[in-house]
Amino acid sequence: MLAMLDALPDCVSRGRKSLMSLGILALTIASAGHGAAPSQVICELGRVVVADMPPSSDRGIYFIETNPAQDGLMKMCPHLAHKLPAGYAAADDDARSRAAEHVPTPGPQRPPAVIATIGVPLIAADGRSATVKVTTECSGMCGSGMLYRYVRTAKGWRRDGKPTPSWVS
Numbered sequence: 001m002l003a004m005l006d007a008l009p010d011c012v013s014r015g016r017k018s019l020m021s022l023g024i025l026a027l028t029i030a031s032a033g034h035g036a037a038p039s040q041v042i043c044e045l046g047r048v049v050v051a052d053m054p055p056s057s058d059r060g061i062y063f064i065e066t067n068p069a070q071d072g073l074m075k076m077c078p079h080l081a082h083k084l085p086a087g088y089a090a091a092d093d094d095a096r097s098r099a100a101e102h103v104p105t106p107g108p109q110r111p112p113a114v115i116a117t118i119g120v121p122l123i124a125a126d127g128r129s130a131t132v133k134v135t136t137e138c139s140g141m142c143g144s145g146m147l148y149r150y151v152r153t154a155k156g157w158r159r160d161g162k163p164t165p166s167w168v169s
Helices: 002-006 013-033 038-052 080-083 092-097
Strands: 063-064 116-117 129-138 141-151 156-159 164-168
Touching: 013 092, 038 080, 038 116, 038 141, 038 156, 092 116
Parallel strands: 063 116
Antiparallel strands: 116 129, 129 141, 141 156, 141 164
């Protein structure tokens, strides 16, 4: 990476190249402390996050995105798609289509759909806490992004406090 700086045109001053080198070094050091957690730890926490989803009694309305082709927890831990909590189903094309209807359409109204997508947990460098983003897309002008904080205890992962909204539609 630093060799690339030497290849910059002569019009880029030596001082500016040194400053760029320092910036690259700082980014390298900063990212080294936040390496990716092992997938086993992420999936262990993911199991708890899935189980913590709010209860739902409306069958056919609440879904969890389980498509491993999409970025998120289910891409990293596809086995969790078979451990959805009661009241939730795996999102399919029909549910995705219903959730994407954000304005009334002519003809018979289809049932609403709410799809939750669970992000890959961001585990702290010390491995004792984590943040998980859960986004929802739903029929109508509806959606949200929530941040959940988890802490690791002697008994495993547990949610710490209430979720923090990052956006709401």
